[in-house]
Amino acid sequence: MLELYHHGSSVCAAKVRWAMVLKDLEFEAHYIDILKGEQFDPEYKKINPKAVVPSLIHDGNIINESTVIMEYLDLAFPEKQLTPENPLEYVKTRYWTKALDELLHPACGTLTFASSHRHIVKKNLSEEELAEFLAGTPEHSVTVDWADYKKQIVKYGFEAPGVADKVRLYDKYLQQMNEDLKNSKWLASEEFGLADVSLTPYVNRVAMMGMNGWWEDRLPYLEDWWARIQDIPTFQSAILDWCPEGLTNDLMTFGSQSWPDVKEIIGT
Ligand SMILES: N[C@@H](CCC(=O)N[C@@H](CS)C(=O)NCC(=O)O)C(=O)O
Structure with a gap:
C-alpha cells in the first residue's frame, strides 16, 4: 500500500503525485496544509523530521525527499520507467x-x-x-x-x-x-x-x-x-x-x- 502526504501548492509534492499517476500507482492521499502549519504536528514530524511535504509510506516504510521518492518509485515499480536507461x-x-x-x-x-x-x-x-x-x-x-x-x-x-x-x-x-x-x-x-x-x-x-x-x-x-x-x-x-x-x-x-x-x- 502507498500513502502520500502532500499539499496542493507544494511543488515537491506535485512532481511525486504526477509520477505516481503516470506510473498508474494508486495511493492513499493525506492532505497536510502547510499554510496552516499542519506540517509541524509532532505526529507528522515523526514521519518527516524536517516538517516538509511530501512523504511517502510504502508498506509501512517511510521514504522522504521528493527526488529520492521518485527514484524509489522507478526502482520499486519498474513497469513504467520515467528515468531514462541511456x-x-x-x-x-x-x-x-x-x-x-x-x-x-x-x-x-x-x-x-x-x-x-x-x-x-x-x-x-x-x-x-x-x-x-x-x-x-x-x-x-x-x-x-x-x-x-x-x-x-x-x-x-x-x-x-x-x-x-x-x-x-x-x-x-x-x-x-x-x-x-x-x-x-x-x-x-x-x-x-x-x-x-x-x-x-x-x-x-x-x-x-x-x-x-x-x-x-x-x-x-x-x-x-x-x-x-x-x-x-x-x-x-x-x-x-x-x-x-x-x-x-x-x-x-x-x-x-x-x-x-x-x-x-x-x-x-
Ligand atoms: N528537499 C525536500 C524539500 C521539501 C519542501 O521544501 N517542501 C515544502 C513544500 S514544496 C514544504 O513542505 N514546506 C513547508 C514549510 O515551508 O514550512 C524534498 O524534496 O522533499
Whole structure:
C-alpha cells in the first residue's frame, strides 16, 4: 500500500503525485496544509523530521525527499520507467534533479513566499497563529536557514536580503531549460521523462502566479515545452486539481500583483 502526504501548492509534492499517476500507482492521499502549519504536528514530524511535504509510506516504510521518492518509485515499480536507461540521458536527468534540489527549489520557496504565500498567511492566520506558524519551522527544514529566512520574507517581502538574487537564479534555470530544449524535444532526451516531470511544477508555479510573461516572447523553446506539458492528459488531474480553489485564486491574485517586482528584478 502507498500513502502520500502532500499539499496542493507544494511543488515537491506535485512532481511525486504526477509520477505516481503516470506510473498508474494508486495511493492513499493525506492532505497536510502547510499554510496552516499542519506540517509541524509532532505526529507528522515523526514521519518527516524536517516538517516538509511530501512523504511517502510504502508498506509501512517511510521514504522522504521528493527526488529520492521518485527514484524509489522507478526502482520499486519498474513497469513504467520515467528515468531514462541511456546513460547520457540518465546523467542529463540527474543534472536537472540535482540543480533542482540544491538551488532551484530553495529559490522557488523564496519566490513563492515573497510573491504570494506571505500575503496568504497574513490574510488567513490571526497574529498569534502567524507567530506560532513562523516559530514552528524546525532548524533544518526546506533549507538549513528556512526557519529564519521565512520570517524575514514574510516581514519584508522582496526587500528581504537575498530575495532578488534568488529570483535571478530562478530566471537562470528557466533560461537553461530554454537552451536545453533547443536541442531536444524534452528536457533530457527526445522522450518525455523524469526531468520533465520534476521541472513541471516549477514552471507551473510561475504560471499559477500569473507570471507567464516570464517566458512569453522571451523563452520560445520553454514556452513550446510548457504548452506540450499542459496537453498531457494527466497534467490537470495530478497537478492542478489538487490545489483548492481558494488557494489557486490567491496564488493568481497575489502573484499577479507581484509580477511587476519580479519583472523588474529579471529585467524583461
Ligand atoms: N528537499 C525536500 C524539500 C521539501 C519542501 O521544501 N517542501 C515544502 C513544500 S514544496 C514544504 O513542505 N514546506 C513547508 C514549510 O515551508 O514550512 C524534498 O524534496 O522533499
